[in-house]
Amino acid sequence: MKVIDFKDAKCRHCYKCVRHCQVKAITVQQEQARILTDHCINCGKCMEICPQNAKTFASDMERVKGFLRQGLRTVISIAPSYIGVLDFDRPGQVVDALLKLGFAEVRETAEGAAMVTREYQRIIRENKMPNIITTCCPSVNDLIEKYYPECAPLMAPVVSPMVAHGRYIKKLYGDDVKVVFLGPCIAKKQEAIGDERVAGAIDAILTFEELAIWLDESKIRIFDCEDAPMGNPDPEINRMYPISGGVVQSVIAEEEMDSYHKVFVDGLANCMEMLECLKRGELDHCFIEANVCEGGCTKGPASARWNMSYVKAKIKIEREVSRKAAHDLPDMSSEELSKTFEDRSIKEAVPTEEVIQEILRSVGKYTREDELNCGACGYSTCREKAVAVFQNKAELSMCMPYALMQAESMSNVVMDVTPNMIFIVDSELRIRECNKKGQELLGVGKEEALQRYIFEFMDAGDIEETLRTKETVFHKKIQLEHGRMTVEETIVYIENLESVLVTFQDVTREEKMKEQHYNLKVETMEMAQKVIDKQMMVAQEIAGLLGETTAETKVTLTKLRDSILNEEDA
Incomplete structure (x- = not known):
């Protein structure tokens, strides 16, 4: 399924999303950016940085409202990051606001985190894995399976807290109950709906942004709500999961286990660097908490609207959360919380050197010196971009120096030939x-x-x-x-x-031609006038001659008439 995409017509010559997508899961065709679903890890970075607000997100809000309209029992699992992201006087006010929307019960996802913590502790005690990577972050899981499949055997074979909690709620209330996860993460939607390995645990996803819209539509203010209790026992330190190092703190809260060196890594670039180290065999016996979002889940892509400061959110959570280990955990077996991770890498055609050189030449790059590697197109090097063109991820026109050179060249041609x-x-x-x-x-x-x-x-x-x-x-x-x-x-x-x-x-030539044309008209008029004058003279002369001839004819005819009359009288 496609969780993120871009709107038509809004995306033009920007390539900012391509530059910021470190796994290059974006294709640009006919000047329009599109998400490559098979390549995407749903980190949401492109949604955060898009200057045109051209991104779209597959929302489940209407589905959730439909559950409630039909009277289906719907339980909401709220991520513990709400403590640092939402504004309230008392946490219970958030619970009451959700109950007013129609949810049957509100439970903390940290309840599922406590089950996951127990599984991590078990795996550490077994001491069978050379390194252990936590599997709470679905974007990290996709990153490893798609781009670092060599590291897949190092992933803890445990579901995420969200899935663990969904399965527990279904076990508690029956398969007919609808479970909705509420949090700051958009990758959770792909995990819940698009991953067959955990299908059925979660029925819909809501983000904190969507919750704010819904509360506003319903005219519900969190600050006006009562202090209602959560539907679950206090998960204690497991509510620390959304901040950097929170998983490690939860794991070591009950007992110190020295068999593994415990570290945490957040931010996509740092996670990729860590995975490269694992590929090279540079790390040994490390328990690695990995999170794609810098600062942890409180900086998830669907929480930035409220939380602009990770430090502020971190302090709020640390002040609110107990450092005690959770007890009386739900009865869930290791089998019910297990998940197998595998190689899901994308196999793409790789161009030959000859093809790469042909693509480079088509944008005016004939030598190594011509390859500026400016990164304006979104790719680190001109060769990377040439490979992307071959794989139909990029267009030739995305090369800014070449486009500028063409524009300048065309401009110079126009200037010089005019x-x-x-x-x-x-x-x-x-x-x-x-x-x-x-x-x-x-x-x-x-x-x-x-x-x-x-x-x-x-x-x-x-x-x-x-x-x-x-x-x-x-x-x-x-x-x-x-x-x-x-x-x-x-x-x-x-x-x-x-x-x-x-x-x-x-217009010198045109002016001279106009002058010549004017002079020709003047000469023609003068010649016409001369002809007219001559014709008048001729007419006058003819008239004079005709006058004399007429007079003579008159005299002669008169004499002839008189002569004839005289003869008759005689």
Whole structure:
């Protein structure tokens, strides 16, 4: 099952989760981070550090509410870390708040821890194991079985206090009872629901964060609650389990056993270092309390909302908890508390050196010097990242130096091939950047241009005005090179740089073409006018000739008419 994952669309070019995941159980595909369930140890670090709040957690809260709505007898097993994490005047107020939510009984998981302590003491007395690693922390258990399987035989064959307590409650009240674990750990969910070896002990998991939400919805304030008793006898020193060294203190509380050197290790990096030492055979006869969370369970990923100080939580627990050994322990046999750990390592394909080199070359890394090993992608070395690309855990684009190089290269190409002259000028009118066309305009190289002021080459009045008013100048036509060049000037103020971007677009050719076109129109108009004038003259001449001819014709025809009339009269 998938306990943790990330929301779509919120995860973009960050890789912070990859950098902080020490077992690299995160894949990035199409710029979206995803949890590799088979690789994940559910430490919750990615949830804590995600800057986009893109993580999701598989919540059981509605399932638990469903148990209560159906009237099922539901017992809650509360992790002893509540003493250091939750705020109250008296511990019993937490019990009363949970009873008000509808739980039939509230019992401390430390009751199960007392049973586990007894088993650890038995294993130490038997003195058969070369080293003993505690198995209370499910993340440590996953870490060993998946990534350090050589150390699996050194794991104490005992269930966690949560599972021990769940089994005991079921034995006490019958299999029909629903057992809910309440604590600061998200890995417990995978252990309770996803591990077939302990299936049935726990029916649901609640975190302290979820409890706060539920209490708020129900308008229940812990400080307003009564001081109700726990449903179990006092587990005494076993309530120290959630702080560093708490397991060791519980084990040695009843009697000092010198057959093993007792140490405690917390924090994932420290646990991995300890396991490396075990692999190399550097430790002998050690009883090792291991916890993935630094400071112990009080710094679990589902408790940080309330507890920002491990020291404060540790002091609260130490003040509240008795140092006495627990007595009158529940009747649970070693067989009922046993668990076998095994090799569950992930078998992944390993690329050949040729494939690694091909992947490295695809991101511009042709030599060892090109491998910066900056870690921005989340992997310690470029070669590790190349292997991750081969295993479909990472993408080529995750290489920040290569992406930057590509962006700069593309930017330089655009700057250099554009026909426009581009400058960046600061508030002192010093040239801060210019492209090749700009250098040609100035008649100097880039190195010299960046040491000069823009007013040394041209009138800077418009630039000064924009720096003063911060108002953009759009496509203003000006003359450069003493009138030999006409350009359209655009000046844009750059707020964060207190500078301006100046662009000159050479429109000299277009202006000359416009002038030629205008002159052609003028010549055409003049020629048309001459034709019109000539036509008018011709028309007038024709009209004059037509007038004379008409008069002569009139006289002749009149004479002809008169002659004909005279002949008829005679």
